[in-house]
Amino acid sequence: MVVKGVIKNKVYFDSVSLMRIGSELSSMEGVEDVAMVMGTNENKSILQVSGMLLSEFSDSNGNDLLIGIKANSDEIVSKVLDKMESLLESLQKGDSSSTTFVPKSIDGALKTLPQANLAMISIAGKYAANEARKALNRGLHVMIFSDNVSIEDEISLKKLGKEKGLLVMGPDCGTAIINGVPLAFANKVRRGDIGIVGASGTGMQEVTSLISNFGGGVSQAIGTGGRDVKKEVGGIMFLEGLKALKNDKNTKIITLVSKPPHQEVIDKIAFELKGCEKPVVALFLGADKEQLKDFPAEICRTLEETAQKSVELSLQLSLMREVDFTNDDILKEKAKKTSNQKYIRALFSGGTFCDEAGILLRDHLKEIYGNHSGKGILPLENLFMSQKHTLIDLGEDDFTVGRPHPMIDFSLRNKRVIQEASDLECSVIILDVVLGYGSHPAPDAELAPIITKALSINPKLTFISYVVGTDADPQNRKQVISALQNAGSLIVSSNRVATLFALEIVK
Amino acid sequence: MSIDNLFSGSIQVVNLGLNSFLEALKESNTPHVQVDWKPGLDVEQSIIAKVDKHKEKIDQANREVTDIIASGSPFLVGMAQAFEVIPRMHKKLILHAGPPITWDRMCGPMRGAIIGALIYENLASNPQEAEKLASSGEIEYAPCHEHNSVGPMAGIISYSMPVFIVKNKTFGNETYCTQNEGLGKVLRYGAFSEEVVNRLRWMETTLYPTLKKAIELFGEIDLKGVISQALHMGDEVHNRNRAGTSLFYRIIAPAIVRTSENREDAAKVLEFIHGNDHFFLNLSMPASKAILDAARGVKYSSIAVVMARNGTDFGIQIAGDSKKWYTGKALVPDALFFPGFTKNDANPDIGDSAITETAGLGGFAIAASPAIVQFVGGNASDALNYTMEMYEITTSESRYFQIPSLNFRGTPTAIDVRKVVEKNITPFIDTGVAHKEPGVGQVGAGVLRAPSEPFEKGYIGFASLLDD
Numbered sequence: 001m002v003v004k005g006v007i008k009n010k011v012y013f014d015s016v017s018l019m020r021i022g023s024e025l026s027s028m029e030g031v032e033d034v035a036m037v038m039g040t041n042e043n044k045s046i047l048q049v050s051g052m053l054l055s056e057f058s059d060s061n062g063n064d065l066l067i068g069i070k071a072n073s074d075e076i077v078s079k080v081l082d083k084m085e086s087l088l089e090s091l092q093k094g095d096s097s098s099t100t101f102v103p104k105s106i107d108g109a110l111k112t113l114p115q116a117n118l119a120m121i122s123i124a125g126k127y128a129a130n131e132a133r134k135a136l137n138r139g140l141h142v143m144i145f146s147d148n149v150s151i152e153d154e155i156s157l158k159k160l161g162k163e164k165g166l167l168v169m170g171p172d173c174g175t176a177i178i179n180g181v182p183l184a185f186a187n188k189v190r191r192g193d194i195g196i197v198g199a200s201g202t203g204m205q206e207v208t209s210l211i212s213n214f215g216g217g218v219s220q221a222i223g224t225g226g227r228d229v230k231k232e233v234g235g236i237m238f239l240e241g242l243k244a245l246k247n248d249k250n251t252k253i254i255t256l257v258s259k260p261p262h263q264e265v266i267d268k269i270a271f272e273l274k275g276c277e278k279p280v281v282a283l284f285l286g287a288d289k290e291q292l293k294d295f296p297a298e299i300c301r302t303l304e305e306t307a308q309k310s311v312e313l314s315l316q317l318s319l320m321r322e323v324d325f326t327n328d329d330i331l332k333e334k335a336k337k338t339s340n341q342k343y344i345r346a347l348f349s350g351g352t353f354c355d356e357a358g359i360l361l362r363d364h365l366k367e368i369y370g371n372h373s374g375k376g377i378l379p380l381e382n383l384f385m386s387q388k389h390t391l392i393d394l395g396e397d398d399f400t401v402g403r404p405h406p407m408i409d410f411s412l413r414n415k416r417v418i419q420e421a422s423d424l425e426c427s428v429i430i431l432d433v434v435l436g437y438g439s440h441p442a443p444d445a446e447l448a449p450i451i452t453k454a455l456s457i458n459p460k461l462t463f464i465s466y467v468v469g470t471d472a473d474p475q476n477r478k479q480v481i482s483a484l485q486n487a488g489s490l491i492v493s494s495n496r497v498a499t500l501f502a503l504e505i506v507k
Numbered sequence: 508m509s510i511d512n513l514f515s516g517s518i519q520v521v522n523l524g525l526n527s528f529l530e531a532l533k534e535s536n537t538p539h540v541q542v543d544w545k546p547g548l549d550v551e552q553s554i555i556a557k558v559d560k561h562k563e564k565i566d567q568a569n570r571e572v573t574d575i576i577a578s579g580s581p582f583l584v585g586m587a588q589a590f591e592v593i594p595r596m597h598k599k600l601i602l603h604a605g606p607p608i609t610w611d612r613m614c615g616p617m618r619g620a621i622i623g624a625l626i627y628e629n630l631a632s633n634p635q636e637a638e639k640l641a642s643s644g645e646i647e648y649a650p651c652h653e654h655n656s657v658g659p660m661a662g663i664i665s666y667s668m669p670v671f672i673v674k675n676k677t678f679g680n681e682t683y684c685t686q687n688e689g690l691g692k693v694l695r696y697g698a699f700s701e702e703v704v705n706r707l708r709w710m711e712t713t714l715y716p717t718l719k720k721a722i723e724l725f726g727e728i729d730l731k732g733v734i735s736q737a738l739h740m741g742d743e744v745h746n747r748n749r750a751g752t753s754l755f756y757r758i759i760a761p762a763i764v765r766t767s768e769n770r771e772d773a774a775k776v777l778e779f780i781h782g783n784d785h786f787f788l789n790l791s792m793p794a795s796k797a798i799l800d801a802a803r804g805v806k807y808s809s810i811a812v813v814m815a816r817n818g819t820d821f822g823i824q825i826a827g828d829s830k831k832w833y834t835g836k837a838l839v840p841d842a843l844f845f846p847g848f849t850k851n852d853a854n855p856d857i858g859d860s861a862i863t864e865t866a867g868l869g870g871f872a873i874a875a876s877p878a879i880v881q882f883v884g885g886n887a888s889d890a891l892n893y894t895m896e897m898y899e900i901t902t903s904e905s906r907y908f909q910i911p912s913l914n915f916r917g918t919p920t921a922i923d924v925r926k927v928v929e930k931n932i933t934p935f936i937d938t939g940v941a942h943k944e945p946g947v948g949q950v951g952a953g954v955l956r957a958p959s960e961p962f963e964k965g966y967i968g969f970a971s972l973l974d975d
Contacts, residue, residue: 019843019951020881035846042691050847068846100888101895102543105930108899109521113540117513122524127546131523140521141513145528165509179518182531220514244510437531474530 001032001070004077005056008065012038013091018065021087025069028083030076035068036084106134120183121170122146128171129153136160136168144170144225145184151232154225158236167244168237170225174201174438177208177221185407185438188472192217194310195251197241199224199258202350203285203303205436205468207257210307210494212470216314219251220244229261235268242272254280255310256297259355260287270295279313281306285352286359286375302356304494324492330504333462337427337505341460344502345420346391346430347413349406350468353432354393357499364503365389371396386420389506407439410446421454421461428462428502429454432495433484435469435477442475444483451487462505463489464498548928548959554970558925561807561973565827565925568807572826573903573921575805576866578677579798582727583790585672586719588711589664592672593654593683598628602651604662604859605817606832610642614818614854616697619945620661621646623699627707628665634699650832652813652824655800656683657792657859659785660695660941661818668707669715673730673793678801684793686710686718689783695858696941696948717776721762728758730794734868735907737787738918743876744791745860745869746937746952751787756780792859795866803829809969810902811922814865814934814957818857818941823961825924828969835960842940842953843882852950854943861936861957867905867920870935870954871897875910875918882937882954887912893935894919900926900934928966933957 018036025034035052037043039060047053052068060066067084071077103109110116119135121128125148132142136157144157149171161168169176175198176183180191187205189212198204201223208218222241229235238258245251254276261269261284273280273296282297283306292299298313300306308319344361348354354372361368362376370391373379380387383398394406394413406413413431420426433443440446451463465484471477481491492498519538522528532539547555558565590596601621603613610618622637625646631637640646651658658664670683688706692698722728733754740750760777767773780786799812808826815822822834837855844850863869873879874894877887894910897919904917927933933956940951 014878014881017881019845022846023843033847037846045691046845046847050845052846101892102541104543104545104896104899104932106521106523106542109540109542111898113519113521113538115538116519116521116540117516118518119521119523120528122522122528123544124546131544135521139509141510145524167510167513179514179516181518181520181535181537183520184528186531188531240510244514247511248514250514438527474534 001072002074002077003054004069005054006067006069006081007039007056007060008067010063011065012063013065013088017091021084021091024087025080025084028076028080030072031080032070033068034070034080035066037066038062039064039066106131106138106140110138117141118143118178120145122184125149125171129157132157132168133160136164136166139164139166141167142169143173143176143183143223144168145173146170147172151227154227155233155236158228158233162236162240167222167240169223172227173223173225175204175221176223177218179220182437185434185436186221187212187436187469188474189470190217191219192314193219193250193252194255194314195219195245195248195253196221196255196257197224197238197245198222198256199226199229199238199261200285200352202434202468203257203283203352205350205434206303206352206495207255207283207307207310209436209469210304211311213493214307214311214319216311219248226259229258229265231262231264235261235265238265239268239272242269246276246278252278253310253313254278255306256280256282256284257303257306258284260284260291263291266291266295273297281310281313285355302360302496303352304496324497325490325501329490330501333505336460338424338460340424341427342506343425344389344428344430344506345386345426346499346502347416347420348391348393348432349395349413350432350434351393351395353495354391356495357391357430360496360499361389361391361503364507371398386423386426392416407434410440410443414446414450417450417454418457421457424458426458426461428464428505430498430502431463431465431489433465433467433480435467435473435475435480437474439475444480448483448487451484451489455488464492464501465489466492466494466498545931547931548963548966550928550963550966554967555929557973557975558966558970564807565809568805568827569810569902569921569923572802572805572808572810575678575802576798576921577903577906579731579801580676581673581730581794581797582676583671583722583730584674584727585722586669586715587672589668589670589683590666592670592681593656593664595654596666598666599630599645600647600649600666602649602654602656602658602662602664603817604651604658604660604857605815606820606822606834607650608648608817608819610648612819614857615943615945616854616857616941617661617663617818619697619699620663620694622945623694623703623707624663624665626699627704628667637699650815651859652796652815655681657796657862658685658695659687659788659792659860660858660939661697662859663694667711669711669719671790671793673790673797675797675801680797680800682793682796682800684789686714687783687786687789689779690785690949692948696939697945698948699946713772714776714779717763717767717772718759720766721759724762724766730790731907733758733787734791734794735909738872738875738908739911741876741878743869743872743879743937744787745863746882746939747784747876747879748787748791749784751791752780752784755787755790788860791868792862795862795868798866799862802826807973809924811865811924811965814861814936815859816856816861818854821856821958821961823924823965825965825969828972831968833961833965833968835958835964838955838958840938840940840953840955842951844940844951845949848942848950852942854941856936856938856955857941858938860938861934864934864936865922867901867908867918870937871901871920872908872910872918873935873937874912877912879937882952896932897935899930900932924962924965924969927962931959933959933962
């Protein structure tokens with residue numbers, strides 16, 4: 001044990017800084033204790049108590065810094081002194097880095113930003129309703145990204161919002177674009193005169209992106225959350241959003257995107273549309289023709305068609321679309337297949353794509369399995385094992401417990417791609433790649449190596465991918481497309497085209 | 508319809524949750540603010556709903572309380588010995604800091620201070636005798652707060668101890684506090700050696716009469732004025748009282764010289780005040796209490812009027828329910844320790860001094876006190892953030908006590924127990940740290956968060972007073 005006392009003459013440090021440095025030095029390895037005090041009589045009596053009043057300190061006063069060190073060796077003592085010098089120096093320089101205050105509540109936030117008019121809520125669902133209610137009571141529009149909010153809460157929040165003339169987007173609303181600002185998972189699309197109300201997040205991403213890519217633009221895209229159009233909620237916000245778009249002078253075309261609403265809700269929407277002077281385009285993905293009889297809108301069947309129709313009405317022209325694939329392309333892919341390669345395996349990160357693919361395939365193929373089972377789609381026996389034709393929504397809870405959404409975390413889908421490639425019955429793999437805010441910043445870096453690897457396992461495999469997004473998105477769309485092409489994937493422009501292409505190959 | 512307004516104007520966003528959603532807002536230059544949100548304290552939803560139902564009535568009562576606090580005007584009006592002024596004081600009554608506690612549950616420093624006080628009162632002649640008497644049941648213990656008093660650390664007030672008399676001139680209520688003994692081995696940190704008792708005797712026979720006469724010459728000294736000036740000079744009047752002590756010294760020195768009959772006594776008294784940076788703490792505390800006591804008993808108010816610790820429990824009292832204590836386990840502060848001591852030596856949080864935070868000073872005003880920011884991480888911005896955070900749980904901003912570095916914004920004042928529970932932000936407190944064994948004294952200083960338990964219980968208790 002070495003005990004060493006050092007005096008630094010004619011310096012001053014406040015006692016609190018010295019205690020902090022002293023405790024940092026005491027925690028160094030091989031150090032038993034470090035005392036640092038100014039040499040006042042009071043401090044000397046403190047040192048006396050702790051046995052650190054060393055003989056070296058006898059000739060010192062309040063303008064001297066006393067340093068007492070107990071350590072295992074002289075070497076450690078000099079290490080301590082070195083570190084002390086640098087700490088004292090940094091103390092004198094000061095630290096100019098400053099952290100700004102982050103409010104802890106909506107009320108606190110409103111003190112910082114008194115003009116705030118919209119709250120985005122993505123905290124755990126259990127708490128989301130309470131905070132949304134506070135926001136509404138303070139006059140804020142609300143977008144609730146959180147899921148797991150009870151339907152009772154959803155109804156009461158939406159009633160409150162309606163009463164106050166405020167939007168309540170969600171719960172479970174993944175996408176909105178308000179005044180050109182993409183909220184949550186959304187793409188940077190051209191502004192324009194097409195106003196959208198949607199109860200489907202990825203559906204809205206595809207429709208808004210395609211509108212933009214087709215040359216049109218979006219005035220507003222209001223998300224409602226998928227449950228809004230169910231009987232219980234009664235389409236409260238779908239209808240409020242619709243009314244707002246009817247009133248909005250920047251909206252010339254109104255586009256509706258949803259899974260089939262409850263019949264009562266369809267009737268209410270139809271009633272609200274009566275006498276609407278603006279053209280209306282509607283996609284109720286998978287709805288029966290019977291359900292939409294007399295519905296006063298241009299009815300579409302797919303996301304792509306919806307975008308196209310909206311743009312055509314907006315620009316008042318017919319879009320001449322290039323074909324994504326030719327007969328030759330189909331024949332070329334078919335030619336390389338073995339007799340066992342019969343099936344489509346579609347691995348989606350967006351739930352609406354899974355539904356849309358099912359709707360497009362169910363009249364043409366038998367034995368389609370998936371985790372969005374329903375009309376024409378059989379439930380998978382094991383979600384982690386494909387059978388025959390398989391359409392999987394990897395964004396379902398079964399896959400996302402304990403991990404981020406597959407638009408952010410590609411690991412699960414990557415594993416599944418390799419698994420499909422090793423299955424000799426797999427012929428075509430469909431992949432959606434969703435760009436935009438919220439999604440993975442560089443999906444090509446994740447997917448391209450996996451596609452290459454899968455093709456090395458089975459070169460006779462066909463990859464068909466489509467990239468949802470625009471050239472203005474934070475990810476570089478062109479680069480993503482060329483990286484996937486270079487890796488060996490075919491690239492098409494939409495989910496509809498990808499599905500139909502795959503169908504032709506396996507038919 | 509205001510959706511139309513939203514579409515025709517521009518959006519400004521409050522983001523509660525995922526940070527990644529800010530990216531689009533930043534890139535589109537959309538004004539936004541992130542909220543660092545966490546779930547509220549653990550109180551049943553049905554109770555919260557009940558309190559919410561009475562929101563307007565409670566808000567109204569709280570406005571009344573904040574008016575009372577804002578218009579409080581504490582003056583130092585004189586001095587006396589405890590038995591002369593403190594209600595129900597008697598020879599065998601010992602007042603202590605914090606919520607009520609029995610001898611068997613008292614921490615080391617509080618026991619040590621009581622031993623010292625019994626020797627000082629000549630009720631025992633040595634520590635062994637004192638301890639026996641203290642545990643015999645013959646001595647009555649009560650919180651200072653229940654006798655219009657406050658005491659730092661152990662907060663012991665016994666029969667003969669001299670006290671300052673502070674009067675809230677707006678409402679007429681008085682509060683009392685002993686004279687500060689200085690640092691090192693002192694009674695309030697649980698030391699009871701001969702040196703400690705002798706100092707107490709000197710404080711009774713020399714300091715007290717000298718100060719008393721000097722104060723009488725003035726008649727009264729405006730403490731609110733001194734505190735607001737001290738905040739402009741780098742004090743938060745809890746862990747730092749250097750400016751307040753200096754201001755008090757400037758006021759009192761000529762009067763001491765004029766009124767003292769003995770030149771040497773006058774010099775000793777002035778030296779004593781000069782040598783003790785914490786002298787003013789024993790005035791900022793009763794001033795804070797005088798302001799808050801006036802708000803006791805305002806029905807339906809959810810404002811805290813007391814936060815106090817006895818080294819074992821942390822207790823609060825609420826304006827609308829002010830006879831009741833709500834308590835939880837006192838925590839050990841995060842502190843910087845004097846050489847030779849560590850957290851293992853530290854006693855849990857102790858003292859009535861959190862009355863300063865309750866009044867919007869101390870930790871709530873730490874942004875005014877850059878000299879002690881080392882306690883909160885070392886950056887002046889950390890101190891600012893702590894003060895900013897306290898605005899989240901308070902109802903008003905002081906009209907008198909200001910923070911220069913926040914453009915003279917008033918300090919966060921009047922803690923609403925509802926906000927503490929709802930936002931899960933407990934008050935931030937500056938504090939000294941006592942050694943856990945009796946007789947050792949102070950071992951460090953630091954900061955801590957009030958425990959949540961007293962606020963949860965207080966909220967539930969407060970709710971039980973409301974109609975269904």
